[in-house]
Amino acid sequence: MKKIFLTALFFAIALISNAQIDKILGEWKSVDDKTGEVTGVILFYKGDNGLYYGKTTHVYENGKELFDEKYIGMVLVKDFKLEDGQLVGGTLYEPHEDKTYYGKISYNAKDNTLIVRGSLDRYGWLGRSQTWIK
Helix, strand or coil, X not given: CHHHHHHHHHHHXXXXXXXXXXXXXXXXXXXXXXXXXXXXXXXXXXXXXXXXEEEEEEEEECCEEECCCCCCCCEEEEEEEEECCEEEEEEEEEXXXXXXXXXXXXXXXXXXEEEEEEECCCCCCCEEEEEEEC
């Protein structure tokens, strides 16, 4: 009986975590953590390989939309996998700096936001976070 209960509990937790993380699918506004301005819109999707990605659909600068073809469709969020209710193990590309960072993404159900953390190290100690809005 104990084994059945623990197995059911494990599957329930896995389903809840998966349901929460699937809420990230769709478009999100990236917000600069320093200025508070919307810098772009990122479309999150799940690849055929089961990993999560995000590509640019809109780019903004100084509050105005840019129609720069070199940024539209660019995949900035790559190769994230679901682990313990978060997306981990992937990279975040910053095109203006031409730098790639280690990343971690978590969904905040309380206010329907994403916490996107980019860092220089795999553990997330040397980096910064941004809050993205739906």
